[in-house]
Amino acid sequence: MNKEELVKKIAGIASLNKGSSSKALDAILQTIKESLKEGDSVNIAGFGAFKVTKREERQGRNPRTGDPITIAATLVPSFTASKTLKDMVKS
Known part of the structure; x- marks a missing residue:
């Protein structure tokens, strides 16, 4: 949709x-x-929660050359579905 x-x-x-x-x-x-x-979270009862999570620095590879690279830490939005929403989707 x-x-x-x-x-x-x-x-x-x-x-x-x-x-x-x-x-x-x-x-x-x-x-x-x-x-x-x-930096606030948004909780919607019966639906879920939107929040900001920190993604730690990690090692990756350049897909073109295969060389190792360091991927910087960053903040990313995330969504966690409520139990009610998960149960509705299951049925």
Whole structure:
């Protein structure tokens, strides 16, 4: 499902027009992105948690030459699904 299809689905479920649904989705996504940028986590009960995790420095290989390289430590966004969401997907 792409963003346009998601907006249509939201509009149908929430009885909104597509413009309002699109603005609501954009606001939710922007809020999550800003929270992660500030280092905060976002927990949505029954859905899951978005958070920032640190990926440690590690060794890798240059795929072109095969030479070993050091991959720098970095912060990455991650999502952990809630038990409710996992159970729904299983059934």
